[in-house]
Structure formats: C-alpha cells, structure tokens
Amino acid sequence: MTIYQSQPSNVALGNTTYKAFSETTGIKAHYRDASGSTSGTKAVTSGDLKFDLTYGFSEQILSGSVRFKLGNSTFIDRDGLIYRDVNPSNGSGIQSGLIRLGTGEIELSSWTPGQTNSLTLESLITTTDLPPINKISFRTPIIPIRPQSMTIVVASLEHGQLTLTADENGVIETSRAHGQVNWDNGFVTIYFYTKTKITEANRAEIEANDWYDPLLEYQEGVDTYINVPVWVDASSVRYNAVAYTYIPLDSEILGLSATRLPIDGRVPIFRVGGIGIVSSSKAQELPSVIAGTTYNLNDQRISWAELEDANGTKVPFDLYTVDYDYGRVTLGGDFVLGNLVAPLSVKYRYQDMGLIRDVQINGQLTFTKPLTHNYDAVDTIVGSALVIGDMQARYTRKFVQGSWNGTWADEPVGATIPANYNDALYPIQVTNKGAIQERWYIQFTSTTDFRCVGEYSGQIGTGTINADYAPINPVTGVPYFTIKKEGWGSGWVNGNVLRHNTVAANFPVWVIRTVKQSEPTVLSDQFQIMLRGDIDRIA
Template identity: 30%
Template sequence: MAESVSSASASSKVKSNPFTSAQTQLCDDGNGGLLQNGYRVDGASVNYATGEIRIPKSAFKHGLNIAEYTRNHLQNGSPSYESVSGHLRTVTDVVVIAPQTAQVSFISSPDTRTINEVFNLGAQVFDILQDIPYPRAALLNSWLFEVGGKLITERNGVLYQDLDPRTGAARAVGTLDALSGRVSLNDIAPDMLREIKVLGGIYTTGDFAVKTFSGHTATAPLKPRSFTVYAEMNGKMIVGRSQADGSLKSDNEQDLQGTVDYETGFFTFTTKQPILPLSVRYSAVSQSHVPLSAERLGINPTRLPADGRVPIFRAGDYVVLSNEMVQEIGSVHSAGQVIPFARTNCDRVCVIDANGQHVNADKYVDDLDNNKLTWNTPLDLGEYTLPLKLVLIHEEDNRIVETDISGNLKLQDPISRDYPIENTYISSAVVGGDLQTRSTEPFTQTNWHGIWENARNGNPTRGVLNVKDYPIVLTSDGAIEERWRIEFRSPTQIEVYGENLGLVWDNDVNTDVAPINPATDKPYFTLPKQAFGMGGWEAGNCIRFNTFGTMMPVWFLRVIQPHKSARNQDNSDGFRACLRGNTEIL
C-alpha cells in the first residue's frame, strides 16, 4: 500500500502559498472505511476506538502551479546589480491536503516538510557616474530619471515619483548618494525594472573626499557649547555638537569625533566614512568683550573668566545635597493633633504659612523617626496666615573630591538615597567645627583702670565671688563672645558693662545678674545673686570675666552693580542660609 499520512500532521503544516487551490472530501462509510466521491478508497481506514484516520497518498494527488525564480544580471561584471524574475511550472504528482479552514499546502516527498521562498522585491542600485574618473560627485537637486516610463525627480538626495505639479505631493521611491553616485530604487517589482534612463543631471570632478577636516571660525572667542558642525556622509547628514570641555560628539560617536578651541575658534574632526569638504558647514556663537574701568567696576576685571562664570565649588569643599517636598496640611489645626508626613526618612522638617513665614518651632514637636508632627498644647496660630504647609527635607552633607569645567562634581562619599532632579540643590557649606558656650574664671580688682585686660591689674577685692557653688550659667541662644565688667557703685548697687555693648544692666546684688540679649530675648549670661556672698564689696570694685557663644561669624557678600533693569525682569533671584547642627540647643 502507498505510504499514508496522519491528518493531524498534515493540518499542522498548512502554509499560505500562491498555488492553485485543490480540495478533496472524504466521508466515513460506517464500517471503518472512507469514501471519496461515493467510491471506497483503497487503504483508507478509520479506527473508531482510537480515532486514528489513515489516508493513502493517492487520494490527494492533484496538479499544482509552483513558482520558480532565476536571477538576472542587469550589467555584466557587476555582481551587485541583480534582479529576480519568475515563471510558473505545473506539477501533477503531488499530494495536497487542504482543510476548508486553511489555504493550500502541499507535500512533494514522503517526509512532511514546510517550504518557504524568501526574495527581495526591487532593491535596485545603479551607478550613474560609472566610467567617470575619480574624484567625482553628483550635484544634488539637478537629476531627472525615467524608470518604466515614469519620471523620477531628485531633491536633496531623495528620489520622488508621481509628482503633482499643483500640490507638490510625490512618493519617495529611492535615494541618490552624491559622493558615490549610486541611485537606490526601492519597492520596484523585478520584472518591471530593466533599465534606468538619465534624462538630466550635473556632476562635478576634482573634489576629493576626506576623513579629517580642520577649520577656523570667522570670529573668536566662542561661547562654550555653542559650536555645531554639519557634514554629509554616505547621503546622510551627520552633526557634531560641542561639549563643555571643547570635544565634538555626534549622536553616533563613531560617525564624528573632534575638538574645538573656544578661545581661538580652531576646530578639527574625523569621520568614520569619507565626506565631501564642500558639504561641511558650522554654526557658533561668538563673544565680544567691552573693556571696563576697574575703578567703576569696583573689582579688577582681569581676574574674571572670559565667559563670566565664576566657579563656586572647589575640591575639598563641604557641600549639602538637599531635596524639599511641600505637603499641604490645610487650615484646621488643634492642640495635640498628629499630622503624618507624606514622605519617610526625613532629615529635617519645618512648617510655613500661606505667605511663606515660618511657624515657630516651639508650637510643635516633630518625630522624624516615626514620620509625624504633633501640635503642642496650648496652640495659638493667630499670627500666621492659613492654610499651612509642611516642608519635608531629605539632605546630607558630603565633600567634593573633583570638579571639571562641565559643572560636574565628584563626591567623596556615596549618597544614601536617590534624589529627584526636581527641587534638588547642592549648596556650599561653611564648617564651624565644635561650638560650645563657655566663660573664663572671673577675677576681681579694687578699681577699674579703663583697660580691658584678661588678667588682674591691681589688688584683689575683699569681697569674694563664689562661682564654684554658684557658677555662671550660659545658653547657646543667648551667650555671645564678649568681655564683661561688673562694677560696684556702692556696696550693693552694681552695673554690668560689655566691652563692645557698653552698659547692659543696672541693679543690686540681691537680684540674679541676667542682662537680656535683645536679639533672642535670652540672657547673655546669668550670675546667681548668692555668688556675691556675705558682703565686703566697696564702691569702685569690679569683677572681670569673658564669655564665648556658639554663634559663628559668617560674612554674606552679595553685590549687584547699578544697571538698567530689563522689562519683565524676573525678581526671583536670591539665596537662603540655613544653620545646621547635630546637637540640641542648651
């Protein structure tokens, strides 16, 4: 019996092919056999128990038209110029299995297999400058061709067909490479294209292609990052853009690389493939400088950089990296109310009102570990404009290891978290070191000689100041760096003087000495009244000591020279200073 195939195997091999459809219908005769057109098929059977169906190959023999393809050389000796043509051949001794839900598939050998034919339609390349000696190049926007009776127009290296002269609409069908003279036509059927007619065009000779190009801008110096160079390579435009360090880079770094000197305007670059020198052009922004009088400017202008930018960070500087997130907390607030934070792991928080005024920190307690804020009891927010906002801050300090001209900073330590670009700033920091309030040991002298000295000048007094049992009390929010003098006007009346502040307190020895610092409403220092002892003081006696506060003197110098304000000028320029520390105020 002829070899048989399983219907399940045949249906899995169904593929779409351009062959003539053939259909064969078989039906069960009820006795385990198969009928075709009313006649029993020899060798065909149905196993009702297992469901297996066996069909001989003879039941599916039909004639099919099969396409065969050959390759044709368009020009002798040029293997890259080829086309594909085809014809149909009729095959009769093949087995065809064609379920009604699929297109035709065929089996032409005892083994079941799938056959695919893949070929390209119309990718045709012609050299319109062949036989023209090198160096040569096609001049763009000058060529007209005829292919298959249709005109093809070239514009900027693109080939268009079916041009509508009224609307300018056309269909792009290929490209022209000016440097090589190659015309590429796409999506053209092989049997439709046998030749291309050149109806018109201009070519040039004498221009060499180069891979390295050097030049000089018309003016200099140049504004950094403003230089851009353009060149044509293999029919496409490549663009090299200048970076902050003067390097030239293209989107594909292998296409173009080079450098530009912003001071002199000299540039040079190399390309991956040859380019036409005449295709190179550039754009740049030059800078000019107006000489300024050092007397009027108030600073020696020769020390200013050419581009006007002054570096504010240097290697070794401490910086603070921070990001702020604003959380709206509304207008209804009550004592003891707990407000959860909208972000976790905050390093610092503050509350501001609708006008940006900071709410005094003694009105709430922030719990950074548990991500919440609690209003104190009692609560009075009458001096603030509602609604209020929470400012949740992520920040950390670091040290700069390296800086470069592009503005990039290399930090010494890895950052502890990801910072979003929006609302993230890096700020310079002045390190104060360990700051602690303290006072020197007081000393007494019988009379004041008008000289501020840190040692006794004369004899000690009969009265003794007991600071061992009743020490001078200092707080970081009141104490300052100052030399103090307590002078007796009588055995009980005293006055307190500061070297720089003058008279700050006038009272008697029966009251704690606590002159108020008007900047913080806290005492500069507090000397308990018990320290004066049982007496022995006389008019003219004085007590001398020095105090040192936690305040660190920092100069802020922000200079804007007189100038004419531009219309619609943005007045948002400014800066903020923040005092940071890792200890509580004592």
Template identity: 35%
Template sequence: MANVTLNTPPSSGAYKLKKRAYLDPTIFNSTVLSLSLAGVTSATGTVATATSGSQSLSGDMDQLHLRTNVANAFSLSGISFSAGGKKYVSKASGDLQVDLSPVTGIGTSVGTLTPSQGEVTLNAWVPGSSPAVSDWRGVASPPVNGAFTPYNTYAVVFRLATAPIRTGSFSVLGTMADGTTFNYSADSDGIINAPRVKGRINYTTGVVKLVGVSPTAPAGVIKQDLSWLNIPGVVDGYIDLIRQETLRYNAVAFTYLPLDADLLGIDPVRLPSDGKVPVFREGELAVVGHTGLTAPATAIVGTPISAGRTRLSRLRLLGNDGHVIQTGYTEDLEAGTATPTDVTGWSQPVRMEHRIEDYALIREAQIDGTITFTRPLTHNYPLGSFVSSALRAGDLKARMSLMFDQATWNNVTFSDVPVGDAAPGTYNIGGNPMVLTNAGAITERWALRFKTTQTFDIVGEHVGVIGEGSINTVTAPINPATGVPYFTLAVAGWGGGWGIGNIVRFNTIGAMFPFWLIRTVQQGPEAAADYSFLTIVRGDVDNPIA
C-alpha cells in the same frame, strides 16, 4: 617559496629577468616559461608546447619584500625584526637600518618601509644567511578619519571652549558613519531634536550632549532609552554612529569686562574672567537636600502633623500669614512629625516645611554637571532637589580669650590691652571661671561699666547695651536668638573696691565659623522676583555639654 610563471615574452623574442638574465629567444616561440626559485643561482625554462629546450642562467636578487597585511586604511609603523644575525629597525622617515649606533641611534640604511602598504623592501642583506625572519614587531595604526576610523561613537559629551553661550546661537555639524552629513541648531531651550542627532546644550556651562540616531530600524538593532536627554516627546530611538573627528560647532559666547576692585568690593585678580569659581571639587563635602511643604491644614493640639516622609534633617511650621511659628509644638525628626501643644495665637491653617538631606564626600565632579559620591544616598530625592556646597570649619568651641580691668574708659574704644591704670577691684577669673556654651556665646568684645559701686551696665561692641548686672547676683545676660546666656559670671568672683567708671573688659569667641556672603547685582532690567538664600550650621556630633 612557490614557483613563478613568466608570461610569453614580447614580439622581439628577448626576455629580461631582473636586469641580469637573458634567454635564447628561440625557445620562447609559443611557449610558457616556468621559473623555479628553489635555487637562487640558476633557472630552467621548460617549453610547454613545441620542441622542448633549456638554457642555464645566473641571476641575482636585488630586492627582498616582506609584506604584512593591513586593511581598512590601517598603516604600519615601528617595524623591527631579526634576520641573518642582525637587528633591523625602521625610522620615522620610513628608512630601514641595521647596526644602529648606541650613541647616535643611526645605522646603515638597507631598505624602506611603506606604511600604507605594510611592506618592507630590503635592498641589502647578509649573503648566504638563512632567509628566516624572527622577532617581528610592528604597530598597525588605525586611520584618524574616514569610514574605517575606530573613533566612531554613539554618544558624545563635550564642553565648548568658552561659556556662557548666547541662547539660540549654537549649531553642530558632522558626518555619520554611513557618510550622511548633518548640520543642526539648538532651540532656545538648548534642545536638538533632529532626524540623525538628538541632544542638548547647557547655555550657561557650555556642556553639549549628542546622541546619533537612525530614522529607520537597522537590521538586528533594537530601540534604546533616550529619556535621559529630557527632550519632550523623545523616549527611545535607534542609535547610530557619529564620526566624532568630523564634529564642528558654531556658537556665540559672552565675555565680561573686568570691574574695578573698589566697585566690585573684592580684589578680582584671582577670580576667573566671568567671576565664577568652582563650587564642587573631588574630595570636598556636599549636601544633597530637598525641601517639601505640606498642604494647609488646621492644627489641633495633640494631633501630629506629618511630613509624609521620615528621617528629616529639620522642619518648621508656617502660619497662614507666612510667618514662622516658633513655639507651641514638639518635633520628631525620625518620624517626620510635629505635634502641636499650644495653638494659641497661631494663624490657621498652618503648613509644615520639611527637609531631607545627605551629607557626603564628592568622588567625582564631571563637566556635564554629574556629581558622584563615595557612598550611596540614603533618601530618594524627587525632581527639584538641590546639591549644596559645604564649607568645613573644623573643630569649634566657645571660649574666652582675655579679661582685664581698668580705672577709666572712653565708652568707645574696645582695646585688647589695658589703657591707663588698673581698677581698684578685680574679678577672680582663675578661681571662678566664666561659663560659656556653644549655643549662647558669640564672638564679641564686652565691657562691664560700673555705674555704682555694685551695679554695672553690660555693653557689647556690636550688640550695644543689653542690660545691667550686679556683683551680688549671678551675671547671665540672655542671648535672644537661642534663649541661653551669652556668658555667666559667678557672685563669688567679685572682689570689693569698685568705683563709678571702672570697667571689666573681656572677649568671647563663639562656636560659629565666620565667613563672608557676597552677592553681585549686575546692571540691567529686573530679570526675576526677589532672591533669597539660607545658610545652615551643621555639627557632626551631638555634645550634651554644649
């Protein structure tokens, strides 16, 4: 330990050292006393000027200080170390203890810890032991605020406690790292374009993006790209640090009154207060797509109409009257073309509506609306593209669920069990199975109602009477939506003995996934033109059998 120099004592001539040592005042006249700490039991005074003199003394150290350098408002905590064969531990209160009980965790107090100074003061230690300290442990904690906080950042993204937010009601205030305070408000478009902060708020979701900037060029700093903020006129800028612990905001949010379940049409108990539910979640599927429209052009037989891009998911032709052209052309989705084969009756000129898509698994859905997929997208999607949620239906296949016959029918009730007596005739479904296709079959209850001993009406519970059939010909009513039969019954399956009024009852299940579409129109003035939506059924595998 280095020597310590003591200043000249006061005019009284008496000098007190650690409350225990007193020196003869005669040796202090115009002297400087040096105290050597090489030994702890005595000290020697040396006269630097005038007559030399010395006096032995006995001194006891009553405190030992261990200091760790902490700066920039850091603080020290969680101290532990070993000295003299004992383990020293600091408590949360700052008390330094040894001989901690393994049961209570409480030991003997031997000192204190001053966190802000990083200093340990020992009031007691093992006499005669080595002063060496080993196994020193501690945590230097940064300040949570102030100029030296490590929580400064160039960009901040956060979501307000509630949403949606009233347009023009959002303002944010805080402090830059250099101490400059700010208080800025967003305009009606949600944009903040101020000298020290650039950013925007989504009034619908309550998500806020802020970037700190400097109005002048700091030394050694170059401009950074800020075009991703989509602020008109802002392309780049000199970014600067924001003390994020100082950020505060003010906003006016909308709240919603719960509606009666009878008025709403569904039970709102499991819905959020605003009636909105998450559309995109991690691990779910989504469809990224963009729909384009070509310029009007006169269609010529044999001349392909090009979409200008390849690998389309679908296309269709629209006449000048706005109606969809159903026939008279062939399509090549890979090449992105449609080739007219017969333009008779077309409303010229025509346009092509074409669409590209990617079907992918969602890896992450962030609060700012960013969606990340588990694989790269295979198309370049222009501005105006959409991400749609996808409802997985699993494996689907058209099938027949039941068939029976009965003697009479009330022409109204489609019961799934026979009512009354069985009919004299029957259809041999085991030997002549019904043929169903995924394209033609629908989920429907059917009745074949005999009007003679050989002919019958084909009646559906929802589609009504769609035609008639005979036991002497193949029964295959056409589904007008797809151009293929709803079902097909063979002639060989019919037995004899049918009478007027007999019926054959059966149910078919289509390869379509049932789901509900619900739209709520709130009270108030008209806010926009007509709305529309489109649902598309997608299949993962092309099945030539279907």
C-alpha cells in the same frame, strides 16, 4: 528597396548609468525592421539626476570649486551640498542636491523644469595631495560657549554634508559622527566613523581597505565590530556658536575684590573631598484641621518642616510639633485657626550629606556612600556645604586698667593697678546660647559697685562684687556671661576698669545673591538661609 521608419511599440522603464564610450563594450543599438505598430506617448517621472564629474579619475574634488550649468541654471557646491541660481547680491540659492567630494558623484534632487538637459562644466579643481581625515579637533577663540549653541558643518567624501549639533552635555552622537564639546574651554573633538558588524559576507571587503588593522576589531557579546572611517574634507569644516563675554566686575558695587574671581564670576563649588548636600523640598496638604491630631507625612527622617495656611501665612511654631524621625506633624491640643485660612500645608525637606569622591565636567557627582532617600529630579537640588567646624563660645583678652579713656583697645592703657580679677581659679563663664560677639568693660562706681558697658550693646546693667554678676541676654533669656563673686580681689577704687571680650559660637558668612540681567518677570522674590548643625548630646 523599402525602408521602414522606426516607431515605438512599447515603453519600458529603466535606470541606466551613461558613461564615456568604451571600446571593450562598444555601443549597443536596438531597432526593428518591420512596420505595423502605431506610435504613442507616455510620461515618465524621473528620480534624482546622478552623474560623475571625475569618472575614470581617482582624485578628490576641492570643496567650493565645482560650477556647472544645466539648462539655463548655474549650480555650485558648498560644503558637500549643491545650490542653484545663487543670488550674487546676498549669496542665497536653492539647495538642489549633494556632491560626494571623494568619488565626484553628484545627485540632483531639484532643478528647473522645462529646460534643456545639456550639462556644461564650468569649473572643477581636483587634488591628490589633500589626504582625507576622520578626526577633527579645534578650539573656539572665545570662551565659554553657551550650551547647545554650536552647529558644525563638514563635507564628507562619500555621504555629502554632515550637520552636527551637541546636546546640553556637549555630546555629539550620530551614526557617522561621535564627539564632545567642552562648553567651558571651547575645545571640540569629533571622530567620524560608522560602527559596522563584521560578518563572513563583508569581512573580505573590509580587510581589503588600506586603513584596516586587526587591532581595530572589538567584541560586543558574541559579535565582532569595527569602526569604519567616514572620510571628511578638512578644509570644509565650519562651525557657528554663541560665546559669552563678561563685563569686568566693579569691586565697589560687588563689595569685595574681584581679582581672584574667574572672568565669568562663577566659582566652582564642588571639589573632591568636599561635602555635598542632596536636598528634596516638598509640600503636603493636611486633610483636616483638628486640634490634637497627628498627620503622617509621605516621607520620614526629614530635616526641616513648617506649617502654612492657604495664603502662605506661617503658622506659629508653638501651635504644632514635628516628629522629624518618623515624619509626623501634630497640632496642639488648643489649636484654632483664628485668622488662618484652611487648608493647611506642611512644607518639609529631607536631605543626605556625604563626602564627594568624584566630580565630572558634565556635572555628575559621586559620593563615598549611597543616598538614603528616594529623590525626584523635579524637586531635588544638589549643593555644596560651607563646613564651619566645631564652635564654642569663650572669653578672651581679660585685663585691668586704672580708668576708662574711651578707647576700645585689646591691651591695657596707662599704669598698672593692684586690683585684679582671679580668672585662673574663677574663670568667666559663657555659654553658646548666651554669648555674643562683643567687647565689654566693667567700670567701678565705688569700691564695690560697678556698671557694665558693651562696645555695641551699650550699658546693659550694674552689679556688685558681693554677688555673682550675670546680665541676661534678652534674645535668648540666658546670661551674656557670668562673673563669680569669689574672683574679685581687693583694692578696687572708683574708676577702675575690668576689660574682656566674649566670642560667640557663630561663624561669619557672606551671602551674595546674583541675579542675571533680564527684564523682571515677578513682582516679589525671596530666598531662605538654612543652617545645618550637629551637637554633642550628654545623657
């Protein structure tokens, strides 16, 4: 009897999944019983190496419990990823594939070549008491979080490790994860699902799942969709984030009590029902510098404009005029450059003011009326307005006393005197342009003559009861106040005092500028305060 040794006649590439022996299918063997073929060798490049650790068992693998050897390399799992040859001193290893904790499948994309292909399982823990989830919510222990600094790692049961990051608005949006991070309070909510279109081919498969409910279906146009859950291991959730901590504000350095300020020192400036200002600042170069010429700007209905030369030197305001309604700048008829350097540029600004109807946490503001200009994101800012209300100059605290004792009190000091000023019929006249915030006293130097002294202004002049007294404000060119001659009564003697206060048409505003801690990048810096006002016009 002759026995022929087996020799390969050809090599065919194939993808075969090897499983445990089954009595139903048995073992299939292929052989030949004839000689005549020569032997040969062919190299085959293998793809990913796949095997199932829980074949035949419907159990979930606990994250971090897998350890096996392939050849001389040791492999472990970390949050859905497989690493090999981990250095015990620093924990670093080579990422070699992924593991599906729900199905037990492992895909190795990298291993040490030239070693034996014997697989030895050293550690594995499975459970049936840890139900998977498709939603996670947690809050960071330290707040606020620096935007775009959070990375969340979670192991899914079917797709391996998911690494998630949030954009500047805190939105997490991938094909399998959808969530939101609140940078201010550190609260994170993520839903895991895959948006799937329901068709006749997959409806039966979808409805066969335990989680299926007809109420989960929704329409988009003519198509029907359902969010298929992506199950994750709750114990595998990890995150990294950068949080801010703040040094307590020193009231002496700050100049005000910080008791009621937020811990980060930032005060919310936008509120529903408040006033918001949308402002765009631009610059436009004039094509020429010709006296008496009118130049049209690129925008109309502007709120502010000024002229500068090439070096940034401001052109005196009396050398040009601005038509704010039509957006035009006209150089004066006698305009000359002089020390100015051409070309000249117009810096201007246009704005819209509106009532805020809604404020979103992502910074979106909604006004009660539409904007009336076109705004570009590059040169546009949005700010809130400090509403001052109506202002009007006035005088208060008019009284008389026998003499001046050097004390700026708002009540008369000493015995009453018979002389007085009749402000019921002849009130002291003040104007918004002339009045300042000041306390005044008028002290008689004789029976008819007097001098006027301010608490901060000092002596500003002298007068007589035989003529109207109207001391001029040197800044505005109009009187601080006007006292009518008809209001003076009789009985004034040397040393008598008439006291009154003037209240200016202004509003106290604290301007505090904050610069964050950093190395200086420029040698100079500046800012500008702009007052926006409305007036009543008399035709």
